[in-house]
Amino acid sequence: MRWEDLGREPCSIARALSIVGDRWTLLVIRDCFSGVRRFEEFEARLGIARHVLAERLKKLTDAGVLVRVAYQERPRREEYCLTEKGRDLHPVIVMLAQWGDRYMAGEDGPPVERVHELCGKVLQMQPICSECGEPVAARDVTMRPGPGAEARALPPRNV
Amino acid sequence: MRWEDLGREPCSIARALSIVGDRWTLLVIRDCFSGVRRFEEFEARLGIARHVLAERLKKLTDAGVLVRVAYQERPRREEYCLTEKGRDLHPVIVMLAQWGDRYMAGEDGPPVERVHELCGKVLQMQPICSECGEPVAARDVTMRPGPGAEARALPPRNV
């Protein structure tokens, strides 16, 4: 399969990854959540080749994850800000960070702590079911065709 | 920066992405959560080139995300199963799926529904703070150097 076809798969994960699933995009979004907005700063923090960065920012802007906002005229300069669609990736980023904290940190612990300002504690984000309020374990989740399932889509199998 | 250097960055997100952050890996893991275990079935469901699949399965096995488990001797055949480390990626996958459900589904709705068997309802996974029990919004999360921060690491900035 070609990468471009991924967005047409009958799977929300594949469709999501068709936007954020390549080598650099989630790192760009991570930096957005850290307040990075400008081309040069993305470049400096990521160490990414400039034309790859330009292409990723364009793709994210076209996808509605980022918007370009002018911060000066003459010469016109624009910065890249997360939209609501982009901010909704926050749980994905934090879950990934927590996985990295658990499995990829050195002996001293994770290099960065996230603080939940509402309670002032170090954040441990927990996935709970909004219906029953219980923590969600992988073995309790099964899948079935949803309303947008096409006839040609194979029924997904469970774990 | 080279991709291989990513795992040494002082950032859990970068380190996590050094394992799962390329074009195919999260799709392989998605299929693991759907019960796929064998080379040929990954190939059939993903439409991935065989040598790319072989390389990804090896990388995930080396990283401890998958284990090879023999299911027959003579000829020896092995299948790939998620370890605990791999199963702990479940929240990442589901959060990504929900984002895709919200933003990438067609008019009819998402192609797949996940059901929480504990309560029998369609799963809406919600990220809550395990300290205070409140839903976590991006704007309430700030960052600061953690115990494993190295001197050379720049202090991360907040949103």
Next chain:
DNA sequence: AAGATGAGTTCCAAAAAAGAACCTGCCAAG
């Protein structure tokens, strides 16, 4: 007039992916 700045483009070499063909160890049928 001579830099400096921010945000890109362009060019080339090197690395990674797509697609197809080939290999291996074993079993089963003719």
Next chain:
DNA sequence: CTTGGCAGGTTCTTTTTTGGAACTCATCTT
């Protein structure tokens, strides 16, 4: 004892994508 099949790879060639560096362009600053 040869033929075919199967699971699970590996090899080969062509196309895409990166990495890295240099160049452009419109505007400030000195």
